[in-house]
Amino acid sequence: MKEELSILIQAQYPLIYLVTSEEERSEQAIANIAQTLKPQPRVFLWTVTNGVVEYGQPRTTQHNTVSPEAAIEWTIRQKEPGIYVFKDLHPFIDSPPVTRYLRDAIASFKDTHKTIVLMSPVQHVPIELEKEVVVLDFPLPDMKELNRVLSRQLEDGKNKRLTTESREKLLKAALGLTRDEAQKVYRKAQVTASRLTEAEVEIVLSEKKQLIRRNGILEYIEEDETIDSVGGLEELKRWLCQRSNAFTERAREYGLPQPKGMLILGVPGCGKSLIAKTTSRLWGLPLLRLDMGRVYDGSMVGRSEANLRNALKTAESIAPVILFIDELDKSFAGGAGSSDSDGGTSSRIFGSFLTWMQEKTSPVFVMATANRVERLPGEFLRKGRFDEIFFVDLPNQEERQEIFKIHLSKRRRDIDRFDLDQLANVSDGFSGAEIEQAAIAAMYEAFAQDREFTQLDIIAAIKSTLPLSKTMTEQVSALRDWARQRARPAASSMAEYQQMEF
Ligand SMILES: Nc1ncnc2c1ncn2[C@@H]1O[C@H](COP(=O)(O)OP(=O)(O)O)[C@@H](O)[C@H]1O
Ligand SMILES: [Mg+2]
Known part of the structure; x- marks a missing residue:
């Protein structure tokens, strides 16, 4: 991806939208790319708090560039090659002057080795700019980059020698994290165990699980x-x-x-x-x-x-x-x-x-x-x-037997005490979940009377249950009709499947 960004800049793409929440890491990547380019562009960063500031230089705002319009207008006036990184412009981008200035900038950048990079965790491009902008996702660190993070952490600790395999395991465990997160996780593992070896892979993994859950969308x-x-x-x-x-x-x-x-x-x-x-x-x-x-x-x-x-x-x-x-x-x-x-x-x-x-x-x-x-x-x-x-589909007779068997054994009961054939017969139309519930209900019943539960308890529980397939007959049969044409049955054998019409 860094190559892609580099190619786009070299090819003088005027407007690139970089979607990322890792500002520091992406700034560094852009600065590194700039160093490899000829002619070498200067890198400037804009924020609504500081205006335009040159990357790596003392924080002196370029003349009057706090407002987004003024900042974009400023980039148009620059003569030298430059990469202008606008951080979090997205809340302003819909305002007509901002959109218009961006279009003017794009038009004026032709053959000038100037590029605007919009950097934001949120992708939002107004329709007027859709055709002119290239959207790129800044990827999470790969093994190589994580290796640098890990090496730095190892240098701080005592144990520096790790086998290649242990190192790889520690790196793999941190895949999916941002650079800062990886750094924190390695540090925490080191602090917790006062070392960082293969044995700490578990700590890294469990930290990662928590971090991934934190955004609330993904869960391990x-x-x-x-x-x-x-x-x-x-x-x-x-x-x-x-x-x-x-x-x-x-x-x-x-x-x-x-x-x-x-x-x-x-x-x-x-x-x-x-x-x-x-x-x-x-x-x-x-x-x-x-x-x-x-x-x-x-x-x-x-x-x-x-x-x-x-x-x-x-x-x-x-x-x-x-x-x-x-x-x-x-x-x-x-x-x-x-x-x-x-x-x-x-x-x-x-x-x-x-x-x-x-x-x-x-x-x-x-x-x-x-x-x-x-x-x-x-x-x-x-x-x-x-x-x-x-x-x-709903389980057939044979499958219901198997499901009873699974759930009774799971509750450490001797299945020979039960007539599975009979249980399967009386539970016609029951789903796996309903079979499990019937077994549990039977257990509660017997437990309350301080005795072991029996075949009869389960049958009684089944009899007192109205399965979903009875209350939702129409829905179930509609689903079946639909699936018969278009889906592969999960239960039946291949031979039956091939006989079906498509
Ligand atoms: N075929 C089955 N074999 C064993 N248990 C089952 C089966 N189907 C359902 N169950 C039990 O019912 C529970 C709920 O089933 P679930 O997988 O959530 O159903 P679905 O996702 O199809 O609605 C399972 O966790 C399991 O305990
Ligand atoms: Mg489900």
């Missing part, structure tokens, strides 16, 4: 259950198992494409979220949950986009990673194209997300679940967006 999920705790869904399991090594170097050498993502659709309470979470263990990859609801922020124009962008940037820098979006349908309440009350924010967000999915090259596997198809914008369901769309 650690699921203790394995895929064996999911009953049924054999076809889906097989698909996932087959891809256990899909993100290895070996798979690339073999010529396999990187899996992009999957969508799991289906009846609520049938194990969609559960199986998604267990994939993390199965594949040995971290799982980050993206909370789409929290991406929305009405406080400022462009804030929601910036939230999404930051979250995706973090995910990419941790890749290979699974990006888990649970209940995707809920985040697009109005669907695309509908001009809902949010002024089109949700369709814009959804557009940027799809574009990202389309263009991403980093190994971020998107794992989305949804309960209702009619709420999902059609573009999501089009072939090729996801590698596969699976449909999770």
Whole structure:
């Protein structure tokens, strides 16, 4: 990316929008780029508090350049090559004089080796400038840059000798953090353990988890259950198992494409979220949950986009990673194209997300679940967006047996005491979650009477439950009809799947 920025400046692009919250790091990068250029431009920084100040020089404001208009006008008057970094111009950029001055600047910069860089954590470009500006994302530090941070921290400490592997583990653990954050995390690990070795990887990781959670949009999920705790869904399991090594170097050498993502659709309470979470263990990859609801922020124009962008940037820098979006349908309440009350924010967000999915090259596997198809914008369901769309139906007789078995064993009960066949029969139409609840209800009943629970307690609990599939028959059958045409059943065998019409 730094190369990209450098190329754009060399190619005399007049206006570059750099989206970043790491001001100091990006300023340094720009200053470094400037030093390699011929003719070498001077670098100036503008803020609304200080006006225009030359980078690396004592803080003396260039004559009367505090107002954005005056500052831009000042850049137009400069004769020498220069890079003018405007920090946080976004709140002012919509004012007609500012937009106009920027357009004038762009026109006058032709063949002058002058460039304006708009640096801001929020991307907001007025329509008048859309065609003239190039938007770049300043990426989070890579291993090489983190290595410099780590080395500096190691110099401060006592232990300087680290094996290459230990070093790599410490670096990997900090991927996804900004430079300042990485610095803090390494420092904290060193202070806590009074050393910084491979043993401190855990401290670094747990600090990272907290930092990532702090923005409220991404969350590290650690699921203790394995895929064996999911009953049924054999076809889906097989698909996932087959891809256990899909993100290895070996798979690339073999010529396999990187899996992009999957969508799991289906009846609520049938194990969609559960199986998604267990994939993390199965594949040995971290799982980050993206909370789409929290991406929305009405406080400022462009804030929601910036939230999404930051979250995706973090995910990419941790890749290979699974990006888990649970209940995707809920985040697009109005669907695309509908001009809902949010002024089109949700369709814009959804557009940027799809574009990202389309263009991403980093190994971020998107794992989305949804309960209702009619709420999902059609573009999501089009072939090729996801590698596969699976449909999770209510468990059949055999699957219900398996689910009972899983939940009774999980509660350390001897399953031979139970007639699983009968339990599966009476629980026809129950989801996995409802089966689990029935078992728990039976346990409560017996526990209150100070005795062990039995087959009869479970049957009684089942009989007193009205399953969702009965109260929402229409919805379930509509979903089934839809899925029959377009999705792959998570439970059935390949043979049945191939018999289906497409
Ligand atoms: N197929 C299943 N096998 C085992 N447990 C299940 C299954 N389906 C649901 N459950 C139980 O119900 C809980 C809720 O299921 P969940 O995965 O959240 O359903 P969904 O995401 O499809 O609505 C799970 O955590 C698990 O305990
Ligand atoms: Mg769920």
